[in-house]
Amino acid sequence: MMIGNWLDIGPVTQIEPGTARTLPVLGCEEIAVFHTMRGEFFALRNQCPHKQGPLSQGIVHGDVVTCPLHNWNISLRSGKALGDDEGCVPTIPLKVDAGRLYLLRSAVVTRAEAA
Amino acid sequence: MNAPVNFERAGLPGNGRERLVVIGNGMAGCRAVEEILARDPLRFDVTIFGAEPRVNYNRIMLSPVLAGEKTFDEIVINTPEWYEDNGITLVSGDKVVSIDRETQSVIAASGRVEPYDRLLIATGSDPFIIPVPGKDLDGVVTFRDLDDVDRMLAAADRGGSAVVIGGGLLGLEAAHGLNLRGMKVTVIHLMPTLMERQLDEAAGYLLRSELERRGQTILTGANTKEILGEGGRVAGVRLEDGTEIACDIVVMAVGIRPATALAREAGLEVERGIMVDDHMVTSDPAVLAVGECVQHRGTCYGLVAPLWEMCRALADHATGAPTGYEGSVTSTKLKVSGIDLFSAGDFSGGEGCEDIVMRDAARGAYKRVIVKENRLIGAVLYGDTADGSWYFDLMKKGEDIAPIREALIFGQAFASGGALADPNAAVAALSDDAEICGCNGVSKGTVVKAIQGGACSLDTVRSTCKASASCGSCTGLVESLLALTLGGEVQSGPKTLCKCTSFTHDDVRRLILEKELKLIPQVMQELHWTTPDGCSSCRPALNYYLLCAWPGEYEDDQKSRFVNERMHANIQKDGTYSVVPRMWGGLTNPRELRAIADVVEKYDAPMVKVTGGQRLDIFGIRKEDLPAVWADLNAAGMISGHAYGKSLRTVKTCVGSEWCRFGTQDSTGLGVKIEHMTWGSWMPHKFKIAVSGCPRNCAEATIKDFGVICVDSGYELHVGGNGGIKVRATDFLCKVSTEEEAMDMCAAFTQLYREEAHYLERTAPWIERVGLQYVKDRLAEAGAVERYAARFRYSQQFMQDDPWARRAAGEDAKLHQHLAEVRPFPTAPKPQLENA
Numbered sequence: 018m019m020i021g022n023w024l025d026i027g028p029v030t031q032i033e034p035g036t037a038r039t040l041p042v043l044g045c046e047e048i049a050v051f052h053t054m055r056g057e058f059f060a061l062r063n064q065c066p067h068k069q070g071p072l073s074q075g076i077v078h079g080d081v082v083t084c085p086l087h088n089w090n091i092s093l094r095s096g097k098a099l100g101d102d103e104g105c106v107p108t109i110p111l112k113v114d115a116g117r118l119y120l121l122r123s124a125v126v127t128r129a130e131a132a
Numbered sequence: 133m134n135a136p137v138n139f140e141r142a143g144l145p146g147n148g149r150e151r152l153v154v155i156g157n158g159m160a161g162c163r164a165v166e167e168i169l170a171r172d173p174l175r176f177d178v179t180i181f182g183a184e185p186r187v188n189y190n191r192i193m194l195s196p197v198l199a200g201e202k203t204f205d206e207i208v209i210n211t212p213e214w215y216e217d218n219g220i221t222l223v224s225g226d227k228v229v230s231i232d233r234e235t236q237s238v239i240a241a242s243g244r245v246e247p248y249d250r251l252l253i254a255t256g257s258d259p260f261i262i263p264v265p266g267k268d269l270d271g272v273v274t275f276r277d278l279d280d281v282d283r284m285l286a287a288a289d290r291g292g293s294a295v296v297i298g299g300g301l302l303g304l305e306a307a308h309g310l311n312l313r314g315m316k317v318t319v320i321h322l323m324p325t326l327m328e329r330q331l332d333e334a335a336g337y338l339l340r341s342e343l344e345r346r347g348q349t350i351l352t353g354a355n356t357k358e359i360l361g362e363g364g365r366v367a368g369v370r371l372e373d374g375t376e377i378a379c380d381i382v383v384m385a386v387g388i389r390p391a392t393a394l395a396r397e398a399g400l401e402v403e404r405g406i407m408v409d410d411h412m413v414t415s416d417p418a419v420l421a422v423g424e425c426v427q428h429r430g431t432c433y434g435l436v437a438p439l440w441e442m443c444r445a446l447a448d449h450a451t452g453a454p455t456g457y458e459g460s461v462t463s464t465k466l467k468v469s470g471i472d473l474f475s476a477g478d479f480s481g482g483e484g485c486e487d488i489v490m491r492d493a494a495r496g497a498y499k500r501v502i503v504k505e506n507r508l509i510g511a512v513l514y515g516d517t518a519d520g521s522w523y524f525d526l527m528k529k530g531e532d533i534a535p536i537r538e539a540l541i542f543g544q545a546f547a548s549g550g551a552l553a554d555p556n557a558a559v560a561a562l563s564d565d566a567e568i569c570g571c572n573g574v575s576k577g578t579v580v581k582a583i584q585g586g587a588c589s590l591d592t593v594r595s596t597c598k599a600s601a602s603c604g605s606c607t608g609l610v611e612s613l614l615a616l617t618l619g620g621e622v623q624s625g626p627k628t629l630c631k632c633t634s635f636t637h638d639d640v641r642r643l644i645l646e647k648e649l650k651l652i653p654q655v656m657q658e659l660h661w662t663t664p665d666g667c668s669s670c671r672p673a674l675n676y677y678l679l680c681a682w683p684g685e686y687e688d689d690q691k692s693r694f695v696n697e698r699m700h701a702n703i704q705k706d707g708t709y710s711v712v713p714r715m716w717g718g719l720t721n722p723r724e725l726r727a728i729a730d731v732v733e734k735y736d737a738p739m740v741k742v743t744g745g746q747r748l749d750i751f752g753i754r755k756e757d758l759p760a761v762w763a764d765l766n767a768a769g770m771i772s773g774h775a776y777g778k779s780l781r782t783v784k785t786c787v788g789s790e791w792c793r794f795g796t797q798d799s800t801g802l803g804v805k806i807e808h809m810t811w812g813s814w815m816p817h818k819f820k821i822a823v824s825g826c827p828r829n830c831a832e833a834t835i836k837d838f839g840v841i842c843v844d845s846g847y848e849l850h851v852g853g854n855g856g857i858k859v860r861a862t863d864f865l866c867k868v869s870t871e872e873e874a875m876d877m878c879a880a881f882t883q884l885y886r887e888e889a890h891y892l893e894r895t896a897p898w899i900e901r902v903g904l905q906y907v908k909d910r911l912a913e914a915g916a917v918e919r920y921a922a923r924f925r926y927s928q929q930f931m932q933d934d935p936w937a938r939r940a941a942g943e944d945a946k947l948h949q950h951l952a953e954v955r956p957f958p959t960a961p962k963p964q965l966e967n968a
Contacts, residue, residue, distance in 0.1 A: 026952055030355045030372065034324040035665075035691035038946060042954040050951060054665045054691075056328035071707040074695040074755075076668040083668035085695035085703055090668070095483050116262070116322070126956040 023112065023119035026050065029058065030116075037073040037082070039063055045126055048109055049073035050118065051093050053080055059093040060111040060120055066091075066104025149177045152450075153238055153248035155228045155394065157182025159191055160423025160439050161254030162210050167447030169218055175451060178220045179246055181238070184277055185225035187212060191277070192436050195302075195467045198281050198309030231398035233416055250418060250450065253395055253406060257388035257424040257434065262297065266359030271366030272382045275306045284383065288313035292380035295319075295369045297356055299326040301466060303385035304343070308468040310383070311348055318349040318377050320356055320369065322386075330464045330475040332664040334491070335498050335514040337653040342471055342496075351375075390425045390432050405432040410456035411449035412442055422446050428459060435462045463524050465517070474520035477510035477527050478502065485509070488541045491660040492516075498657065499541055500664065506534045519543040559612040568613070569599040569606045579610060583617040590614065607634050607660075630669035632661050637673070637890035644681050652678065652689060666692075673891035676778065679814055680886050683927035690944065696776035698947065700935045701758055709758060710751045712775035713765045714811065717785040717803035717823075718746030727768030731761050745782030745820065747773055755948050762936035771934040772812075778892070779814050780821070780882075783807035784832065788825030788842070797842035799825035802871055806840075806878055812931040813882065813924070816889040816898075821878070834862045837885075837895040838878055843867075847874040851881055851907070852899035860896040863904045865911075880911055880920035883927075 032038050032052040040048040040060075049063035049072050057080065063073050070086030080093045090099040096106040110121035152168070154161045157180050165178055182188075193207040215222045226240045237247040259274035261267055273283045287294065288310055296307040299321030311317045319326075325336035326343075340350050355372040359382055368378040390405035401407040401415035405427030408414055412422050422442045424434055433439070438460035445457035463476030479502050490499045497515030501508060501523060507530050511523040522544040526533060533540055539547040564577035574597050582597040593610055594600055600610045629637050640659060649655045652674050656666060666674070671692035678686045696702050701709035713728070728748055732740055739751040753761055762772075775781060785803030789795035803823040810821065822833035823840040833839030835855040839862050841848045846869035850862030865881065868874050884907065889898040899907060911917055939948070 024954065030322070031946070031951060033691070033946065034353065036947075038949075038951040040951045040954060043956060045954075045956070048954075054324060054333050056323040056325060068705065069707075070705075071703075074699070074703060074707075076671060076694065077691065078665055078667050078671060079663065081667075086705065088668065092483060097483065115260070125954055 022122050024122045024125055026118045026120055028117055029113060031118075032058070035077050037075075037077065039071075039073045040120075040125075042125055047071075048120070048125065050111070050120075051077060051082065053077055053093065055080075057093075058111055058113055058118060060109035061091070061093065061096055062107045062109070064106060065089055066098055066106050067102065072106070149175060150249040151247060152176035152178045152250045152252060153246050154178065154180040154252045154254060155231075155238065156180075156252075156254030156256055156423070156425075157184065157188050157222065157224060158254060158256050158423070159188065159209070159436065160256065160425075160443065161252065162188040163439060163443040164252060164254065164420075164422050164446050165218075165220065166210075167443045168450055171447055171451040171453075173218070176250070178218070179248075180215075180220060180222050181226065181228045181240060181246075182222065182224040183227040184279075186278065187215070187222070187224070189278070192467075194275070194278065194281050195305035195309060197278075198275075198284060198306065199312050200309075204278060228394060231394055231419075233398055233419070236418060248418075250420065252446075253414070253419065253421040253425060254423045255391040255394060255425045258391045259384060260387045260389050261384055262356060262386055264356055264358055266361050266366070267384070269359055269361040269366045269382075270364055271380065272359060272384060275302050275383055275385045276388075284310060284381065285313070287381040288315050290380065291315065293318070293378060294381045294383060295377055295379040296383045296385060297369070298383075298385035298387065299323070299350065299352065300329065300385065300387065301327060301464060303383070304339075305467055306383045306385055307343070307348055310381075311346065315381075316347075316349075318351065318379070319343070320354045320371070320377075321350070321352045322355055324353050326350065326352065327464075327466070327475075330512075331473070331514075332479060332500065332512055333653060334489075334500070334657055334661070334664050335473070335475075335512050337657060338496060338498055338514045339466075339471065339473060388424065388434050390427070392425060395419075395421065395425070403427050410445065410458065411454050412446040412457065413449070420446055420450065428457065431459060433460065433462065435464065437462055461524075461528050463520070465520070472513070472515055472517040474513040474517040475511065476520070476524045477508075479510035479512050487663060489660075489662045489664070490541045491657060493658045493660065501541060503533065503537070503540075506532050506537070508533050508540070559609055560616055568609050574599040576613065579613050580617055583614060588614070588618055629673060630667055632656075632663040632666050632670050633659060634662075635659055640674070641677050641681070641888075644677055650678065650682055650686060652692060672697075676814060676816065676891050680927075684930045690947075697778070699755060699758065700762075700772055700776060700939065701753065702776045704751065706752075708752045708754055710749050710775075711753050711758070711761055711765075712743065712747055712749045712773040713770035714773040714807075715747040715770075716807050717783055717800055719800065719804065720747075723768050724770055727765055727770065731764050734764070735761060743775070743782075745775070746784050747775075747782060749775065756950065759939045759942075759945070759948055763940035766934070766937050766940055772936040774812065777814065778817050780807075780810040780812065780819050782820060783810070784820070784822040784836070786823075786825045786830035788823075792825055794828060795825035795842070796844050797825060797847070797871075799823045799831065799840070799842050802840065802842075802847075802874065803831075805871070806875060809875060809879065809925075809928070810882060812933070813886070813928060814931065815882075815886055816891050817894045819882065819885075819895070835859065836862065838881060840874055840878075845869065847871070849874060849877055849881075852895045852904070854894055854896035856894075858896070863899060865904075865908065876917055876921045877911070879924040880917040881907070883920040883924035884910055886924070886927075 034052050035054045037049045037051040047063040048060055051059045063071050065072055065084040067089050068086055070084040072082050074085040075082040081090050083090050089102050092099055096108040098104040109124040112119045188210040190207040190209050196202040226242045228238045229241050230239045237245050239245050259276045273280050293316040294310045296303045296319045299319050307317045307319050325333050326339050357372045358370045360368040366382050368376050370376050392402045392406050395406040396402045406414055406421040406425050408421050408426045408428050412420050414421050423439050441460055442457050448455040461477055466473040485502050485504045488501050500512045502510035508526045513520055536547040562576050566576045568574055568576050568579050578597050579599045582593055587593045587596045600607045628634055629640050649658055655674055675689045675692035690698050701711050735757050737750045737752045741749045743749050783803045783806050785800045788799030789797055820836045821838045822831040822836040824831040824833045825842050833841050834850055835853040839850040848867050849865045851865045853862035854860045885895055
């Protein structure tokens with residue numbers, strides 16, 4: 018369902034706190050949607066800037082996810098690699114409204130429409 | 133009940149004043165009028181419309197009214213006399229239904245039309261009602277005005293149970309009030325942490341424990357599915373997971389929404405709230421708005437403090453001396469007697485933010501301040517909120533805290549102490565008989581004497597004088613004393629578990645048992661973790677330590693597990709998984725091989741490989757397909773091989789006496805028995821076993837964690853081998869004469885390793901650290917083998933449950949399924965060119 022520029026991706030309860038779930042986008046990069054232990058939600062491209070590991074499968078602590086492949090720590094807030102590592106993964110603007118999650122449509126489908 | 137108040141003032145036409153009409157007789161509307169009157173009492177003719185049939189009262193004090201700590205009269209802000217004395221027309225109990233901006237007038241429900249020169253919208257907010265079946269039943273109330281409180285009090289008089297939906301500030305205050313009034317209260321909260329907008333997980337845990345101690349039932353991560361009714365009245369609540377809670381009243385306190393309907397219908401610019409500029413002017417210059425109904429610089433506020441600042445800016449503007457409002461830093465205190473809780477600013481962390489955390493388990497206190505670029509930007513205090521206002525002040529002023537940073541967390545008294553701002557100096561200033569360690573009653577003099585007597589590390593101080601050896605909250609003080617007494621000669625202590633704690637792996641394991649800690653957040657609180665919810669190093673370690681310490685009791689925490697253990701398969705570099713079914717002792721049969729071949733074809737697995745552990749690895753399976761793959765393998769009798777876990781991997785065997793001309797014992801049979809005994813056990817690290825039928829050692833038992841080499845006279849048992857990065861041959865542990873003894877020793881050794889090694893420490897480095905003799909001594913103690921083996925077998929009762937079968941049956945399906953799939957609208961097809 019779509020309201021204006023925001024893509025409704027369903028209720029917040031679909032994602033357990035401290036975990037992430039994936040959202041494949043036909044013709045574009047898969048998105049990982051995170052729910053932190055503190056109850057915040059974030060959406061990032063599901064690819065570590067290091068070796069493209071699936072960030073959705075990492076351990077979530079604070080507002081950081083640790084990539085399951087080589088333990089890079091990625092800030093869920095900025096998409097930037099933390100510590101000595103350098104790199105950045107694109108983030109997708111997300112909002113929570115009345116218990117549902119919305120992603121900014123243009124950020125979700127950029128590639129396909131540019132192609 | 134309060135009678136409607138309606139003070140009509142004789143009109144004074146032609147007095148030349150502007151007509152100011154205020155919609156909303158609440159805290160914001162009245163405060164704005166007060167501020168205007170204070171600046172220019174003769175400027176406006178004021179008319180205030182209020183939907184509630186009473187004078188203005190302090191809405192945030194409704195909680196104490198509910199709790200019986202205050203009466204309504206005590207929370208009235210503006211008495212009837214105030215309206216009269218200031219010549220204000222109050223139209224109460226008559227709701228404004230529309231605004232006509234063309235003719236500049238408002239129309240009330242009674243049909244009354246009131247013209248204005250300036251209009252002030254202060255409609256506040258409405259409680260958010262979650263759209264579940266049963267929300268309109270009799271007995272479902274919100275917590276917004278005095279009528280709601282009256283309804284709750286009436287219910288409390290009848291006794292029984294209440295369900296409060298929403299574990300935020302308002303919900304918890306409602307729950308507290310109803311609890312004090314004698315009702316049995318259950319709080320249902322969607323998020324994992326109570327008051328998650330104000331608290332972090334650690335403080336939320338403390339709050340929850342305290343509320344539970346007071347008799348409330350707290351359900352977090354609970355989603356209300358339906359409110360159940362009986363004859364039109366509330367009878368209970370059903371959660372999404374099927375749980376039903378019987379109750380006589382449901383308080384809906386999940387949040388508020390700016391009340392914007394009037395403004396929206398009048399064509400004013402509205403997003404979440406009514407859009408206002410820094411002078412609280414809406415998109416129509418004649419219309420002002422203030423309070424919870426507005427959106428200022430993208431923010432809607434639901435607290436009282438910003439309201440005062442907005443009203444000041446509004447009045448300055450309305451009386452011709454504009455100053456402007458720049459947004460508010462807000463702070464929260466929970467109004468529940470006996471619970472000290474303070475939160476302010478931004479504590480969500482982020483780029484460049486640093487946490488400073490102090491926990492005092494003995495007092496149940498937790499303090500966390502968040503610093504960014506030498507400015508304090510947030511604070512969460514639980515148990516000791518004395519410094520809340522000081523932190524809030526630092527935050528609002530944006531003061532540079534660099535000079536007091538070291539002492540910041542200790543509070544104002546400490547940080548403002550000039551020379552004492554250096555924690556070492558503060559400790560130096562303590563007298564010799566000042567108590568350092570409260571748990572063990574150790575004074576400063578005693579600690580200094582111990583250090584002078586040769587204890588030159590934290591660990592040796594702990595072992596010689598017991599200071600900091602129990603709860604650890606005085607560790608910082610002891611470290612300061614070490615630094616003061618020895619100058620630069622302090623030996624850095626043993627490696628801590630991770631950077632979140634000052635405790636070592638051994639300390640943590642010991643304290644989990646001593647203090648009977650049974651949950652990860654509990655360990656973090658009791659052991660003074662310096663981060664709110666740990667890191668990717670300590671979470672899996674704590675999960676294992678708790679699992680090992682409390683078999684059958686501790687519930688495995690999936691989100692603290694590495695991906696492979698959470699997905700029960702091995703992640704590969706492309707994000708797909710490899711799947712290794714168990715082949716007992718390396719044996720297989722046509723049925724299993726057929727099932728594997730079928731899986732490979734059905735799921736188009738690009739590769740199958742024979743592993744070093746004598747089984748088959750199927751590569752390239754997508755996470756969505758894993759449960760189906762497992763169902764197929766289960767159907768052929770195969771279960772998880774745990775090739776992915778810090779757990780028992782395989783038991784490698786040679787063919788032994790049944791076929792081999794050199795074989796001395798049934799090594800294959802023993803290997804299969806050992807694998808049946810040990811499979812599924814979680815360990816500090818991966819654990820491999822092998823059984824060779826003769827000293828030729830075809831199963832390579834001397835580079836395994838536990839190796840058996842069969843000889844004519846019995847079984848030689850070897851431990852601590854490793855074939856990985858650093859090859860290590862096993863140490864000889866002992867020789868036994870029967871299979872049973874070999875199995876018992878295997879179970880006992882495994883359990884000793886499980887209970888004492890550090891997380892992610894293989895048996896090889898563990899034995900090098902503690903010494904082979906130590907392992908031998910522990911197992912040689914009277915009855916030790918039986919005790920350890922019994923503990924291992926007890927724990928195995930809970931471990932030997934095939935995780936693949938559970939997943940194939942639908943458990944944790946969310947881990948395998950995508951949230952959804954996005955198929956963007958196809959773009960217009962490019963014109964096809966025909967080939968020439």
